Amino acid sequence: xxxxVLGAYGPPSQIQITSLGTPAPADDxxxxxxxxxxxxxxxxxxxxxxxYAARLMPGTLGLRSPKIAVAGCDMAGTVEAVGSAVRGFRPxxxxxxxxxxxxxxxxxxxRQDLLAPKPANLSHEQAAAVPMAAxxxxxxxxxxxxxxxxxxxxxxxxxxxxxxxxxxxxxxxxALVTGVCGAKNADLVRSLGAxxxxxxxxxxxxxxxxxxDFIIDTAGGRPARACRRVLxxxxxLVIVGGPDGRWLRPVSNVVGALALAPLVPQRITVADITxxxxxxxxxxxxxxLIEAGKVTPVIDRGYPxxxxxxxxxxxxxxxxxxxxxxxx
Numbered sequence: 001x002x003x004x005v006l007g008a009y010g011p012p013s014q015i016q017i018t019s020l021g022t023p024a025p026a027d028d029x030x031x032x033x034x035x036x037x038x039x040x041x042x043x044x045x046x047x048x049x050x051x052y053a054a055r056l057m058p059g060t061l062g063l064r065s066p067k068i069a070v071a072g073c074d075m076a077g078t079v080e081a082v083g084s085a086v087r088g089f090r091p092x093x094x095x096x097x098x099x100x101x102x103x104x105x106x107x108x109x110x111r112q113d114l115l116a117p118k119p120a121n122l123s124h125e126q127a128a129a130v131p132m133a134a135x136x137x138x139x140x141x142x143x144x145x146x147x148x149x150x151x152x153x154x155x156x157x158x159x160x161x162x163x164x165x166x167x168x169x170x171x172x173x174x175a176l177v178t179g180v181c182g183a184k185n186a187d188l189v190r191s192l193g194a195x196x197x198x199x200x201x202x203x204x205x206x207x208x209x210x211x212x213d214f215i216i217d218t219a220g221g222r223p224a225r226a227c228r229r230v231l232x233x234x235x236x237l238v239i240v241g242g243p244d245g246r247w248l249r250p251v252s253n254v255v256g257a258l259a260l261a262p263l264v265p266q267r268i269t270v271a272d273i274t275x276x277x278x279x280x281x282x283x284x285x286x287x288x289l290i291e292a293g294k295v296t297p298v299i300d301r302g303y304p305x306x307x308x309x310x311x312x313x314x315x316x317x318x319x320x321x322x323x324x325x326x327x328x
Contacts, residue, residue: 001019001020001021001022001105001106001107002017002018002019002020002105002106002305003017003018003019003020003070003104003105003106004016004017004018004070004071004072004104004105004308005018005020005069005070006046006047006065006066006068006069006070006071007065007066008065008066009047009048009049009050009065009066010047010048011048011313012044012047012309012310012312012313012316013309013313014309015047015308015309015312016309017305017306017308020070020105022106022107023107023108023109024109025081025082025083025086025109026083026109027083027084027085027086028083028085028086028111028112028113029082029083029086029109029110029111029112030079030081030082030083030086030089030095030109030110030111030112030115031079031080031081031082031107031108031109032075032077032078032079032080032095032097032107032108032109032110032115033077033078033079033080033106033107034075034076034077034103034105034106034107034108034328035076035077035078035124035125035128035327035328036075036076036077036123036124036125036127036128036325036326036327036328037072037074037075037076037103037104037128037325037326037328038074038128038129038131038132038133038161038323038324038325038326039308039311039312039314039315039323039324039325039326040073040074040132040133040161040315041241041315041316042073042132042274043071043072043073043104043312044312044315044316045061046061046066046068046071046101047066047071047312049061049065049066068100068101069101069102070101070102070103070104070105070108071101071103071104072099072101072102072103072104072105073098073099073100073101073103073131073132074096074098074099074103074128074129074130074131074132075096075097075099075102075103075108075110075128075131076094076095076096076118076124076125076127076128076130077094077095077096077108077124077328078092078093078094078095079091079092079093079094079095080107082112083112085112086112087112088112089112089115093117094117094118094124094127095110095115095116095117095118096115096116096117096118096119096127096128096130096131096283097110097114097115097116097131097279097280097283098114098131098132098135098273098279098282098283099114099131104308104326106305106328113280114279114280115280116280116283116284116287117287119286119287119290119291120291121290121291122290122297124327125299125302125325125327126297126299126325127297128325128326129161129297129298129299129322129323129325130165130283130286130290130297131279131283132161132273133161133162133164133165133323134165134169134282134286134295134297135273135276135279135282135283135286136162136165136240136271136273137162137163137165137166137169137216137240137271138165138169138282138285138286139271139272139273139276139282140162140166140216140218140238140240140271141166141169141170141173141216142169142173143271144236144238144269144270144271145170145214145216145236145238145271146236147170147173147175147213147214148173148174148175149173149174149175150174150175150176151175151176151213151214152175152176152178152210152211152212152213153170153175153176153177153178153212153213153214153215153216154177154178154179154180154198154205154212154214154215154216154230155167155170155177155178155179155180155194155215155216155218156180156200156205156215156216156217156218156219156220156221156222157180157181157217157218157219157221157240158179158180158181158185158189158192158194158197158218159179159181159182159185159188159189159321159322160181160218160219160319160320160321160322161320161322161323162218162240162241163179163181163189163216163218163219164188164189164192164297164298164321164322164323165295165297166216166218166240167179167189167192167193167194168192168193168294168295168296169289169295170214170216171192171193171194172289172294172295175213175214176195177193177194177195178194178195178196178197178198178205178210178212179192179194179196179197179198180197180198180200180205180219181197181198181199181200182199182200182201182319183199183201183202185321186199188298188321188322192298200219200221204222205222205230206222206226206227206229206230207229208230210230211230211231211232211235212230212231212232212235213231213232213234213235213236214231214235214236214237214238215227215230215231215235215236215237215238216238216240216271217237217238217239217240218240218241219241220239220241223257224237224239224257224260224268225260228260228264228266228268231266232266233265233266234265234266234267235266235267236266236267236268236269237257237266237267237268237269238269238270238271239254239257239268239269239270239271240270240271241254254270257270297322297323298321298322298323299322299323299324299325300318300320300321300322300323300324301314301320301324301325302324302325302326302327303324303325303326303327304326304327305326305327305328307326308326311324311326
């Protein structure tokens with residue numbers, strides 16, 4: 001099979017597709033023929049090894065080289081074979097999953113407790129856009145944000161991968177959402193249900209007069225201390241990520257917010273999908289919302305697998321509107 005094997009850190013231009021043997025599923029695993037994957041900042045961090053500070057922290061970045069063998073955390077495909085202990089899946093089933101690694105390959109063996117049936121109303125390409133971005137948004141809206149009907153909130157990076165899902169999920173709850181994005185994506189964000197849109201290049205939302213019950217910060221353009229100026233006294237700030245940096249960012253963005261949290265009356269918290277113990281449960285909830293027509297993945301552009309290096313580069317540099325999908 002063909003796969004993106006990580007032997008050393010480097011830029012997207014050094015990504016190479018390598019031939020590997022097709023994995024054999026263990027007793028509790030399902031072998032999936034991958035039909036589509038998508039690109040996330042998570043993948044970029046493992047390919048580039050940045051920020052350097054993260055290499056010294058517990059996690060999946062190695063000090064000198066990647067700990068994971070095959071890149072890619074999002075996957076949608078078709079069951080090829082099942083292990084002897086697998087129940088509920090059989091060859092031919094359409095599935096999707098949020099993985100630690102292995103999505104940038106023609107085949108991947110997945111533990112059955114990580115695998116979920118693909119939403120019936122999505123193609124493989126659309127389903128591949130869902131796992132990491134939508135699950136992160138669900139954590140931010142439901143678990144960390146605890147958003148309730150009628151609340152007024154703001155989503156930064158509203159036209160990005162996580163942001164497009166966060167806007168839709170907050171609207172589905174019944175919240176009144178303001179999206180922060182570039183002017184060229186304002187109509188897109190309104191189409192997702194945002195009542196208002198702020199152009200971050202023209203206006204600093206932290207200097208406005210509006211107060212919000214929640215802020216979901218996927219962009220990290222303003223520090224937590226600035227964001228809390230426009231939160232209500234009992235409001236919640238959910239940090240999802242931040243701009244990329246060579247040494248510290250986005251780690252410094254998260255650490256700074258958590259350091260401030262005990263000192264202020266508002267809630268400041270982090271939505272970290274990489275530490276969630278049951279990602280399949282999140283995918284199941286998302287499938288219900290997707291099949292009910294309340295959430296739809298937004299895809300900026302697609303690439304063939306042979307151009308996956310270009311796809312990773314575009315995701316990193318291009319500020320895509322929604323997700324970048326790769327078809328195998």
